[in-house]
Amino acid sequence: MDNRQEISVLYDLLHITNDRIEGFEKVEGKVWEMYPDVKDEYDHMISQSKIMKNELVNLITEKKGVPEDSPSIAGAVHRTWIDIKNSFTMGNLVESTLENVVFGEKAAIETYQNALGGGNLSEKSNKIVSEQLRNLKSSYSQFKKIEEYKKKE
Known part of the structure; x- marks a missing residue:
C-alpha cells in the first residue's frame, strides 16, 4: 500500500x-x-467532529504526514453560498439551516464512503474511518428526522 x-x-x-x-x-x-x-x-456533533479530527490528525502523523489544519476550498465556497442564500431567504431560517446541515452531512458521508471504497487505507485507518462513517450516518439520520419534523410544523 502506498x-x-x-x-x-x-x-x-x-x-x-x-x-x-x-x-x-x-x-x-x-x-x-x-x-x-x-x-x-x-453539541454532540461538534464534540464528535473534534474527536474525529484528533483521530485523523493522529493517523496522518503516524504515517509521517503533516496534518493540514484547514477546511477545504469547496467547504468555504459552500459556507459563503449559504451566507448569501440566507441573507435573501424570505422563508423559514430554521428550515433552511437544517437543510444545510443535512446537505453537509450527506457530503461528508459520500467522502467517507469513497475513502473506504478506494482501497488506500491501512487496516487501522479503515477501522477508525469506518467508525467515523457510522457516526456520520447516525448524525445525518437524526438531522434528517428533525428537518422533516420541522417542515410539518
Whole structure:
C-alpha cells in the first residue's frame, strides 16, 4: 500500500471534518437556542467532529504526514453560498439551516464512503474511518428526522 495515497485520503477526510466544525460553528446561535431538541444533537456533533479530527490528525502523523489544519476550498465556497442564500431567504431560517446541515452531512458521508471504497487505507485507518462513517450516518439520520419534523410544523 502506498503511504502517500493513504495520507492523501486522510487529508481529504480531515478537510471535510474541518468543514463540519466550521459549518457547525457558523450556524451556532442562529437557530439552536430556539430548539433545545436540536441543540443537544448539535453539541454532540461538534464534540464528535473534534474527536474525529484528533483521530485523523493522529493517523496522518503516524504515517509521517503533516496534518493540514484547514477546511477545504469547496467547504468555504459552500459556507459563503449559504451566507448569501440566507441573507435573501424570505422563508423559514430554521428550515433552511437544517437543510444545510443535512446537505453537509450527506457530503461528508459520500467522502467517507469513497475513502473506504478506494482501497488506500491501512487496516487501522479503515477501522477508525469506518467508525467515523457510522457516526456520520447516525448524525445525518437524526438531522434528517428533525428537518422533516420541522417542515410539518
